[in-house]
Amino acid sequence: MAVFDVERAADVIHDGLFAQQHRGQEGAGMVVSDGQRLQLHKGPGLVQEVFPGDRLVDLPGRLGIGHVRYSTCGGDRAQNIQPLLAECADGPWAIAHNGNLTNAAQLRRAYQQSGSIFHTTTDSEVLVHLLADPYYRSRIHRVGRALAELQGAFAFVLLTPDSILAARDPHGFKPLVLGTLGQGFVVASESCAFRPIGARYLRDIEPGELVTINRDGLASYQFAEPAAHGAQCVFELVYFARPDSLVFGHNVHQVRVRYGMRLAQEHPVEADVVIPIPDSGMSAAIGYSRASGIPLDMGFIRNHYIGRTFIMPEAGKRATGADRKLSVLPETVAGRRVVVVDDSIVRGNTARKRIALLRECGATEVHVRISCPPTRHPCFYGIDFATSEELLAAGRGVEEIRGSIGADSLGYLSEEGLLEPFGAGGPRFCRACFNGDYPVPVTDGRGKLALESGLTCESSARAAATRKGAS
Ligand code: SF4
Structure with missing residues (x-):
């Protein structure tokens, strides 16, 4: 800021x-x-x-x-x-x-070959070198150039x-x-x-x-x-941004409620209670409950002293954090058919554990509803799921994913549903992690660690995948 x-x-x-x-x-x-x-x-x-x-x-x-x-x-x-x-x-x-800059490795190589020294391994530093470059320094609108x-x-x-x-x-x-x-x-x-x-x-x-x-x-x-x-990141509205923010001109909470309502139309189910995965599944669960008429209740309690696990950089910390973050309220779920609403399934391990936990606490059926389409492709623009190997949905159909996480049924919001709240004149979104249609080609530096010294682009992608493991 x-x-x-x-x-x-x-x-x-x-x-x-x-x-x-x-x-x-x-x-x-x-x-x-x-x-x-x-x-x-x-x-x-x-x-x-x-x-x-x-x-x-x-x-x-x-x-x-x-x-x-x-x-x-x-x-x-x-x-x-x-x-x-x-x-x-x-x-x-x-x-x-x-x-994430998709041509950072190329620019960095060019500056290094002409003698520039980089102090970080981030893509962002190339802008410092461009600003310092005499060619741009002497130009009107230097920063813009x-x-x-x-x-x-x-x-x-x-x-x-x-x-x-x-x-x-x-x-x-x-x-x-x-x-x-x-x-x-x-x-x-x-x-x-x-x-x-x-x-x-x-x-x-x-x-x-x-x-x-x-x-x-x-x-x-x-x-x-x-x-x-245009290619505004729709994942900001699905998960990343805070519900009280205006993102791309729209209130995030209201968009997520609409996603939940549409999800209930696309994937109805007979059940006794709708429970959100807090915090990011909350707004969509409100929408699902509103449209389906199934009462909303708290089924998971979140420990607020654990940060946001999705953005933790290491697989081990993410998994431990996710395990500790949520506990089930047996009083809500025991003997009942439960609809669990979450914003996304990325790696899948946490979804699997939570469903098992709900069954241990007496839920008779667990139906999972996700307020975005299956996340099948990596993001190269600034969300850290950089390899297909990390993504549960990559190369899998919905039925296979359902079996893998152990749910009784699984429903994802459609791509049409993702766009519905905005109408024809609304923002143009990037949806590459859902449909593989990348608005900006990625020519180099495909891994989070692509700019770490001594790593080639290919080996860095492998290193990133190894380091993260599955979570
Ligand atoms: S690929 Fe997905 S997460 Fe990445 S910018 Fe596009 S919509 Fe956002």
Whole structure:
């Protein structure tokens, strides 16, 4: 996120990052400008661990940027935590990035071959080199020219001593919203960051748009034409974003309720109770219950002291976290036919365990309903399921998946159902993880660890698969 011209920028960024903690748990950081110098503080862990209260007084200033890390490119080394801060010939720049660049390996190789040294193994660092490159430095619209070299998914915020900049790739994969705070401005991945800091949502940053904010005000220009067939990440609406956010102009909770209602029409079943997988299955379960008339109840209790397990970087931690996160309320499920509503099944192990647990607690039937189509293809744009081997649904039919997780019945939302809440004039979505139709070709760097030194693209994909295992 980024803020401009606000009292105690560090405190505001802290609160905004805290509200967006669900987007990344591995590291956090911020860079704040006092008008002349940029000061950085970052580290591994959650926002409150990296900024335990008093650290913020060391970061005076009225503008800055912040980031929470969910690694989808590059390992868990400390250098990869963002923002990245670099001293260029014309002064310092800081950048923070959400998404995955699909041509990062190619650009990185070219810069390395001409003598540049990289300090991280993230894709994001190539933008630093483009900004420092004399070719772009000398150009009008230098940042826009540099951004136009990038392919794939990106929402960037940048900081100089006296300005912030924000940009979104031409396909608009990742959300990025603009708001006002007093006389100042705020940019964030999700609008849920605005309420706690008292900011007001103004609009989305558009695909291909670069916004510059400095003491002269806000200026906007298109650094690239928006892609004819936009590709906003529908998985943000299905799972990733917080229900109280506006994503691509739509309230996430309301969209998920509609998904649940449509799911009930597409896959009705006779049952006694609908139970959500908390938290992300909650809204769709409300919709399923509303449309089916089957009462909604709490069947799983979530331990809120365990973070979001889907975005944990290692298979072992994910599996242990998922085991500990939910426990069953036998009083809800014993002797009853249960409909379990979840947002997605990615790797499948947790679904299998939860169904077994429901049966142990006395459920007589377990019917699983998923508020998106089967996840059959990897994502190369910023969600960490990078190999087909990780995906339960890859190469399997619904009946085979049902047998594998041990459910009495299984129903997925159709692709038509996924688009229904938006109508004909609605956003254009990327659905590649469901249908394999990739809006931006992926030519290199196909693994999360593709830029780790000594690894080729092919071996890095294998390394990523081995490291993650099944979860
Ligand atoms: S492949 Fe799936 S998760 Fe990745 S950007 Fe597209 S819709 Fe989102």
